[in-house]
Amino acid sequence: DIQMTQSPSSLSASVGDRVTITCRASQSIRTYLNWYQQKPGKAPHLLIYTASNLQSGVPSRFGGSGSGTDFTLTISSLQPEDFATYYCQQSYSTPYTFGQGTKLEI
């Protein structure tokens, strides 16, 4: 299985901050990397697909980059509704696997 490692596991930030979350794959996954936001008691919500493509309806302050084994999710200016847990997920090969999550706190 491909292991996905996110860092940091938790992050404290303030409204207006620029935040970067990283995700590293245990082998190359080309650009088959997706990012999700999850709020307590809710299903994950797709933000970015295939590394850098913004899902329809997602604010442009969210951005993704990377290829191969190293990827980043950037939030350019944090808004109050962005405080949540973020997951990366590889869809290069089955079993599809997720990172352990990054909890973004105020």
Place this chain on the structure above:
Amino acid sequence: QVQLQESGPGLVKPSQTLSLTCTVSGGSISSGGHYWSWIRQHPGKGLEWIAYIYDTGSTSYNPSLKSRVSLSIDTSKNQVSLTLSSVTAADTAVYFCARVVHLGDYPDVWGQGTKVTVSS
């Protein structure tokens, strides 16, 4: 707009079989360009991909669960079903169904999830 709704028992006894159904509304389960997946989340933990199924019935299972899990699809009812046999407390989780975009293999629409507890 496509919506997914999971349903099933909230409580299952150890060693029994868990059966869950995902009902798709707002679109056809056979519309093309998509397939259907189950993903679970243990309490307070991360996400674990369980399996997926195409409208043709073709499947792929997580090897960690392959011996116990089975997916089926009923295109006439717009439903995908999951069965998980010989459950233990380790199967206690929220179970999500999701629509997966074939080009890129990313889940773009998720159900709200259904909580399943395994306990006697």
